[in-house]
Amino acid sequence: MNLTYPRIGLHIDGQWIYDRPACTEVVNPSNETRLGGVPGATPEDLALALSAAERGFRVWRDTPPLQRAQVMLRACALVRERAEAIAQIITLEQGKPIADARNEVGRATAFIEWDAAEAQRLYGSIVPAGPQMQQMILKCPIGPVAAFTPWNVPLGSPARKISGALAAGCSVIIKAAEETPGTACAIAQCFIDAGLPPGVLNLVFGNPALISSTLIASPVIRMVTFTGSVAVGKHLTQLAAAVMKPVLMELGGHAPVLIGADVDATVLGRLAGSAKMRLAGQVCASPTRFIIHRKSYVAFVEAFAKVASEMRVGDGFEPGVQMGPLINDRRLQAIDTLVQDAVACGARVVAGGKRVGERGFFYAPTVLADVPAQAQAMFTEPFGPLALCIPVDDLSEAIALANSLSVGLSAYAFTNSLEEAERLTRELECGSLSINHFGMPGTDTPFGGVKESGIGREGGPQSLEAYSSTKTVLQRTTRV
Numbered sequence: 413m414n415l416t417y418p419r420i421g422l423h424i425d426g427q428w429i430y431d432r433p434a435c436t437e438v439v440n441p442s443n444e445t446r447l448g449g450v451p452g453a454t455p456e457d458l459a460l461a462l463s464a465a466e467r468g469f470r471v472w473r474d475t476p477p478l479q480r481a482q483v484m485l486r487a488c489a490l491v492r493e494r495a496e497a498i499a500q501i502i503t504l505e506q507g508k509p510i511a512d513a514r515n516e517v518g519r520a521t522a523f524i525e526w527d528a529a530e531a532q533r534l535y536g537s538i539v540p541a542g543p544q545m546q547q548m549i550l551k552c553p554i555g556p557v558a559a560f561t562p563w564n565v566p567l568g569s570p571a572r573k574i575s576g577a578l579a580a581g582c583s584v585i586i587k588a589a590e591e592t593p594g595t596a597c598a599i600a601q602c603f604i605d606a607g608l609p610p611g612v613l614n615l616v617f618g619n620p621a622l623i624s625s626t627l628i629a630s631p632v633i634r635m636v637t638f639t640g641s642v643a644v645g646k647h648l649t650q651l652a653a654a655v656m657k658p659v660l661m662e663l664g665g666h667a668p669v670l671i672g673a674d675v676d677a678t679v680l681g682r683l684a685g686s687a688k689m690r691l692a693g694q695v696c697a698s699p700t701r702f703i704i705h706r707k708s709y710v711a712f713v714e715a716f717a718k719v720a721s722e723m724r725v726g727d728g729f730e731p732g733v734q735m736g737p738l739i740n741d742r743r744l745q746a747i748d749t750l751v752q753d754a755v756a757c758g759a760r761v762v763a764g765g766k767r768v769g770e771r772g773f774f775y776a777p778t779v780l781a782d783v784p785a786q787a788q789a790m791f792t793e794p795f796g797p798l799a800l801c802i803p804v805d806d807l808s809e810a811i812a813l814a815n816s817l818s819v820g821l822s823a824y825a826f827t828n829s830l831e832e833a834e835r836l837t838r839e840l841e842c843g844s845l846s847i848n849h850f851g852m853p854g855t856d857t858p859f860g861g862v863k864e865s866g867i868g869r870e871g872g873p874q875s876l877e878a879y880s881s882t883k884t885v886l887q888r889t890t891r892v
């Protein structure tokens with residue numbers, strides 16, 4: 413297969429910039445080979461990006477919504493045209509199986525299409541006030557946006573943030589993950605080729621702390637959006653609060669999966685195998701804490717462990733591979749430390765539990781049974797192919813355990829009892845709950861968390877809310 417990895421650049425004020433010292437190297441996590449260098453933005457580059465975003469905002473804000481939508485739909489058509497090349501870049505730099513990379517391209521195009529349509533429905537309202545007075549409530553673009561996106565969904569997350577901001581009429585400076593910059597360059601190129609005016613979309617890489625502190629403190633930036641870890645999310649939220657800027661934070665989870673007493677535990681155990689190991693568990697919505705009614709426990713764990721043990725792990729380009737590598741050696745060590753700690757606490761390894769091979773950052777799909785409450789993995793999001801199985805005696809115990817963490821993003825529950833489903837819907841502390849399946853919200857429903865999992869929602873009918881501000885206009889219609 414002839415694979416092409418792009419040259420990485422910064423994109424500022426309509427220009428690609430390549431000639432900056434590399435801030436880091438991109439490494440293929442499947443074989444540890446170097447893919448290329450990442451130019452780091454200088455303080456001067458960031459100043460240029462800020463002034464470009466300010467100018468770009470004035471142009472884009474005044475572009476009629478229909479025209480904005482047309483540019484976005486052209487960009488979306490280009491993403492589709494270039495789908496295979498983009499999917500290959502994703503697999504090269506992120507490692508996920510090529511079929512998952514292709515799915516991510518599909519999901520990204522759906523986000524852009526959804527927001528392009530929403531751009532044309534950003535309705536305000538008129539409040540009656542009697543003769544000679546008009547009261548208008550307008551939805552205005554909030555202003556230039558600073559966006560920060562992660563390496564696990566290198567296309568989906570930038571697509572979602574760029575399309576939300578652009579649809580609302582905002583300009584954007586996006587700092588995409590330095591681990592996966594090729595995908596970010598590829599999507600930026602689609603928007604540029606679609607005819608986006610200079611300065612409306614700017615892409616930077618470099619020192620994350622320098623970039624976020626510079627952008628967030630600048631009076632040009634009016635809103636901050638981030639997807640990533642709780643720790644970094646809290647840090648960026650504090651920076652934004654210091655200058656009174658709103659944030660959209662999509663942070664970590666540690667999703668509970670509640671398995672009832674009345675289910676087909678063998679079938680669900682098999683289903684859990686593929687759901688857990690999707691993207692090697694490196695996804696915020698990944699099902700992780702399997703809280704299982706004692707009646708279903710043995711059959712569930714046995715089927716889950718069988719699927720996990722038989723899973724084909726390897727380079728995402730190899731036919732038949734179901735799970736790719738972790739993003740880097742640091743994550744590999746982090747997962748192994750969690751596994752060793754859980755075992756030392758008394759957990760049983762029923763599948764995996766070790767590194768696979770010597771080249772590439774592969775870890776075996778791992779299922780631990782009887783994990784005690786004090787194991788670190790029970791309260792630290794693994795963000796890897798690690799599933800924890802815990803038996804419980806009843807629904808109250810299951811709900812208490814599910815809600816016991818400081819995060820609340822996704823939750824899953826399997827039951828045939830309407831009564832249980834109703835109680836779970838009411839009592840589980842989460843941003844989204846999937847009952848009797850492992851899907852997560854798509855384009856048309858909101859996604860986000862409660863508690864430390866974040867602030868605000870992406871997607872759904874309110875997808876442009878975070879990028880808009882409300883302006884109330886009271887206009888007397890008498891002559892003055």
Ligand SMILES: NC(=O)C1=CN([C@@H]2O[C@H](COP(=O)(O)OP(=O)(O)OC[C@H]3O[C@@H](n4cnc5c(N)ncnc54)[C@H](O)[C@@H]3O)[C@@H](O)[C@H]2O)C=CC1
Pocket residue numbers: 560561562563564588589590591620621622624625639640641642644647648662663664665695696742743793794795
């Ligand atoms: N919710 C999500 O989608 C993601 C969650 N995570 C969580 O983060 C944990 C650690 O991930 P790592 O990559 O090892 O480490 P990390 O937390 O150092 O980096 C994660 C991402 O945040 C960015 N970042 C870090 N400091 C920043 C700052 N001051 N300003 C702006 N951006 C900053 C980095 O560029 C990187 O792309 C994972 O175990 C997982 O729990 C990571 C990636 C995505």
Ligand SMILES: O=Cc1ccc(S(=O)(=O)O)cc1
Pocket residue numbers: 519564565568569572639662694695696697859
């Ligand atoms: O890992 C978290 C995560 C997963 C998906 C998305 S997106 O819907 O593709 O933007 C965001 C965050």
